[in-house]
Amino acid sequence: MSFDTDRQEVQLNPALESYFGPREMERWHRTADDLLAGSVTLNRAMDEFGKLGNSITNTIQPLPNS
Structure with a gap:
């Protein structure tokens, strides 16, 4: 996810x-739109997008070194 300032x-x-797939991505787009329609926080965004997939943790962590 990114924010386009332009x-x-x-x-x-x-x-x-x-x-x-396109069907699942529509769910992700609807979730993003719903979040943006209200007051969004990082925790709320993580909770809502976490419902769409199988998250392995509820905390943000750095990416492992490759």
């Missing part, structure tokens, strides 16, 4: 559609 919008990574 367009003033949140964008989901388009590569996710090839992973999840």
